[in-house]
Amino acid sequence: MATTLGNAGERAGTVSSDTQTQLADDGYCILPDVLTANEAADALDALHRAAEAARTRGHATFMPALDPNASNVRVFYLLALDPIFRALIRHSRAIDIVERLLGPDFMISNFTANIALPGSGSMALHSDQGIVVPGPWLQPWTVNIIWCLTDCHTDNGATLFIPGSHRWTSRDDIPADAIDRLRPFEAKAGSIIAMDGRVWHTSGANVTENEERALLFGYYTKPFLRPQVNWNALLSADLQAEADPWMRQKLGLDVTANTTGANDLATYLDGSQAEAAP
Numbered sequence: 001m002a003t004t005l006g007n008a009g010e011r012a013g014t015v016s017s018d019t020q021t022q023l024a025d026d027g028y029c030i031l032p033d034v035l036t037a038n039e040a041a042d043a044l045d046a047l048h049r050a051a052e053a054a055r056t057r058g059h060a061t062f063m064p065a066l067d068p069n070a071s072n073v074r075v076f077y078l079l080a081l082d083p084i085f086r087a088l089i090r091h092s093r094a095i096d097i098v099e100r101l102l103g104p105d106f107m108i109s110n111f112t113a114n115i116a117l118p119g120s121g122s123m124a125l126h127s128d129q130g131i132v133v134p135g136p137w138l139q140p141w142t143v144n145i146i147w148c149l150t151d152c153h154t155d156n157g158a159t160l161f162i163p164g165s166h167r168w169t170s171r172d173d174i175p176a177d178a179i180d181r182l183r184p185f186e187a188k189a190g191s192i193i194a195m196d197g198r199v200w201h202t203s204g205a206n207v208t209e210n211e212e213r214a215l216l217f218g219y220y221t222k223p224f225l226r227p228q229v230n231w232n233a234l235l236s237a238d239l240q241a242e243a244d245p246w247m248r249q250k251l252g253l254d255v256t257a258n259t260t261g262a263n264d265l266a267t268y269l270d271g272s273q274a275e276a277a278p
């Protein structure tokens with residue numbers, strides 16, 4: 001696995017038409033075996049180290065605003081904490097799905113982890129698109145790529161989602177029995193789950209004796225939405241200097257922002273064409 005922020009941007013073109021159809025129709029798809037068992041285990045080790053490093057940096061890993069108790073271990077700012085995460089956020093299989101849903105011009109909004117330890121409970125029902133943009137939610141403007149670093153199943157707190165909820169356009173569409181409609185995303189370690197940002201979901205409760213459930217959430221958005229993290233403020237000067245042009249653009253590290261959709265400016269009033277931007 002490539003493990004530096006400076007690696008080339010990824011394009012693979014490997015998303016099958018079945019996968020694309022499922023993502024459009026069902027709001028999610030699950031790709032097994034994206035990581036080998038060893039790669040998933042390495043990433044899990046890195047995540048445990050990252051949780052420790054985050055605490056050392058003074059970043060709490062229990063967020064009472066999100067989770068009912070401290071058995072959910074949250075690790076924010078993964079990109080600052082280990083090269084493995086800087087490789088995963090641009091993994092070709094992930095980027096391929098993101099591009100299919102959002103188009104080539106997307107941004108990396110956030111990359112976080114939620115380790116559900118035995119005793120963890122569910123957070124509030126939400127959609128990730130609803131958190132960053134007001135309704136109506138008519139199109140997929142955001143997508144989550146969820147990396148399963150452990151097996152995920154109902155008892156160890158698999159993410160619970162509501163089938164078809166990516167078609168809800170406002171909070172008025174949430175049915176009274178929403179909680180009864182929740183279903184688990186069950187997948188093996190090494191899988192990715194791609195979830196349209198409009199899907200309503202929550203974390204499951206881990207009711208096992210001693211099984212950990214570890215997920216990474218790569219969150220990508222259309223370029224006109226402000227990322228959840230200000231990468232310029234978060235990433236050290238060294239990490240920013242290592243970033244290649246692809247990564248700089250996806251993290252918004254350069255001076256310009258929100259100027260890529262300027263096609264309307266290409267023709268002057270007299271019909272002549274503006275020069276292409278450098």
Ligand SMILES: O=C(O)CCC(=O)C(=O)O
Binds near residue numbers: 114159202
């Ligand atoms: O950990 C999970 O299963 C879901 C987490 C989640 O939805 C979130 O952090 O927004």
